[in-house]
Amino acid sequence: xxxGCIASGDNKHVLHYDSGERLGALVQRSSFDHSLLTEARKAxxxxxEGERVTNVEFDQQAVVVSTDKGQYRSDVxxxxxxxxxxxxxxxxxxxxxxxxxxxxxxxxxxEFPETVMDDYFTTKRRLFFHLGFKGNDGxxxxxxxxxxxxxxxxxxxxTNSNLKQVFLDYVKFCQDLRIVPPxxxxxxxxxxxxxRRILPRVWRARCMLVGDAAGFINPINSEGIQYAxxxxxxxxxxTSKMVRSRDFSNSNCxxxxxxxxxxxxxxxxxxxxxxxxxxxxxxxxxxxxxNDPILKDxxxxxxxxxxxxxxxxxxxxxRFIRNLVVNTVQKKH
Ligand SMILES: Cc1cc2nc3c(=O)[nH]c(=O)nc-3n(C[C@H](O)[C@H](O)[C@H](O)COP(=O)(O)OP(=O)(O)OC[C@H]3O[C@@H](n4cnc5c(N)ncnc54)[C@H](O)[C@@H]3O)c2cc1C
Numbered sequence: 001x002x003x004g005c006i007a008s009g010d011n012k013h014v015l016h017y018d019s020g021e022r023l024g025a026l027v028q029r030s031s032f033d034h035s036l037l038t039e040a041r042k043a044x045x046x047x048x049e050g051e052r053v054t055n056v057e058f059d060q061q062a063v064v065v066s067t068d069k070g071q072y073r074s075d076v077x078x079x080x081x082x083x084x085x086x087x088x089x090x091x092x093x094x095x096x097x098x099x100x101x102x103x104x105x106x107x108x109x110x111e112f113p114e115t116v117m118d119d120y121f122t123t124k125r126r127l128f129f130h131l132g133f134k135g136n137d138g139x140x141x142x143x144x145x146x147x148x149x150x151x152x153x154x155x156x157x158x159t160n161s162n163l164k165q166v167f168l169d170y171v172k173f174c175q176d177l178r179i180v181p182p183x184x185x186x187x188x189x190x191x192x193x194x195x196r197r198i199l200p201r202v203w204r205a206r207c208m209l210v211g212d213a214a215g216f217i218n219p220i221n222s223e224g225i226q227y228a229x230x231x232x233x234x235x236x237x238x239t240s241k242m243v244r245s246r247d248f249s250n251s252n253c254x255x256x257x258x259x260x261x262x263x264x265x266x267x268x269x270x271x272x273x274x275x276x277x278x279x280x281x282x283x284x285x286x287x288x289x290x291n292d293p294i295l296k297d298x299x300x301x302x303x304x305x306x307x308x309x310x311x312x313x314x315x316x317x318x319r320f321i322r323n324l325v326v327n328t329v330q331k332k333h
Contacts (some may be wrong), residue, residue, distance in 0.1 A: 001026055001144075003318060004123035007282040009140075010210060015289055015296050017108060017239075018124070022302060023230040024146045026125070032225075040295070052104065056090040063206050075243060076206050078235050085213035092205050094213070094297055101197040101215070103138060103222065105154030106167035108188045114147050120181050128179055129303070131282035133170050136160055138279065140170040142180055152220065153195065164190070168260045195219045196272065198265055203253035208227075208235045216260070218268055219275035221303050227264055232257045267309055274313050288323040295319045 004023050014195040014230055017023060051067040055076060058064075063077040079087025085104070117125070121144035128142040138155025146308035151174065153167040160166060167188065174180040191277040202214040210216070211228030218224070238256045242248050277284055289295040298316040301307050 003126040003130070004267075004300075005120065005126065006131065006286060006303065007284045008131045009135065010129050010283075011130065011173075012287045013283060013290055015286060015299060017300055018126075023300070026127075026150075028145065028148060030096050039208075049325075053086050058088050058091065058204075058206060069221070075248060076208075076239050078232070078239065079207065079209040079213045080211055080232065082212045083194050085209065087207065088199070088209050088213045091207045091209075092312075093201055093204060093207070093209060094199055097192065097194050097197075099158035100156055102157055102192040102194050103154045103196070104157035104163050104190065104192055105152055105153035105192050106164055106172065106188050107150060108185050109148050109150045110183045111148050112183075116146055116181050117147060117149070120144070120179070121174050128174070130173075131286065132279060133173070134166055136163075136166055138163075139282075140167075140174075142174055144290075145281070149183075151180060152250060156196070176270075193217055193222055193224070193225075195222055198298055201257065202260065203257050205250055205253065208238065208256045210235050214260070216265070216268065218305060219272050219304060222279070223305065227268070231266055233261050233265065270310060271313065274317065276306055277317070283322055284324070288320055292319065292323060295323065 001023050001037055002020060003016075003018040005014050005016055005195045023085055037047060037067045052070045053065060053067050056063065057066075058117060062073050062075060065074065065077060077087055079091070079093075083097070085094070085100055090097070090150040095239040098242045099131070121127075125146075127144060128140075130140040132138075133140045133153065136153075136155045137159045138153065140153040141151070145153075151171055153163070153170045155163055155166070157163065168185060194212055194215040196219060197210065198215040202209045210231040212224055214231060216231050218223060218227070218228035238252055238259070242252045285295075289299050293306070295316065298312055298319060301312045302309070302316060306312075
């Protein structure tokens, strides 16, 4: 994908990115997940499909995982069940997400002929983000893939009780603007994304939580795949060490949490304030960046999670405040 727009919720202020540089990559989730599974099999994992985990119990010697088809006894369990992970619940690490920790998102994916996709999104596959659509504390997105269009809207579930209607309005809004081709939303999906909090503790004896189960999500752009993979790699390394040494004491699992926080967790926590600030003042931020190439570039970098994120965050906040002050002073004179 070689072009994109970050826009205010009413589409009146738009930051256009079209330098010819690759802005990111979009894939079909099913084929991406399938390729991960193939890699896991190649690496020697035994994959058991078609079984639902129904219970997880811990004792001094082992973890017992029950499914709708059987039972498994193991030295260690890794909770990788996403937002509603049962391991997180049964281990007592997460009794349930609070409404202001989760974003509720609605999404539809529709297939179109490639020629229609080219007409609407060009061969560069121009994508769109609309921040603060209809005053909601969230954003809508239009992600054009090769032949599939993915349109969604997500916001804190605590802020609006009718986000489904906001999503439907967003699709219509994009169609009225002719940003997306006409289609009717027949099958939509809803999902919770735990993007406002990493669990204070992501381990207990013989147990580690990875990915969404732990709340490892970037609060700026809702990306979690990278952290699911990174945390899983760390959990695999720690598990392998425990199994080799037959030492399942707490200190090994604590090492998992420390490594995750050092590698990406502290950075994600540090983005929460910025995420709130951008969503609260989305129109002001975009308006300000429209006339400021430096701020515009910083906004893209934050969305791409590119470069030195902590440094870019600091620069973006400073630049935004500076622009606000300059505008206020200019208005007074
Ligand atoms: C609408 C939407 C758009 C997103 N867009 C992006 C994006 O563009 N980029 C990005 O990086 N991230 C995106 N994310 C976030 C991303 O999907 C997650 O962060 C990522 O999938 C987390 O991976 P995971 O393995 O922790 O959990 P999941 O991908 O949710 O996988 C959990 C798996 O566990 C299985 N499972 C759960 N419970 C049980 C059970 N009891 N028994 C057996 N199996 C079980 C589930 O079926 C599932 O296969 C998006 C999320 C949503 C909802």
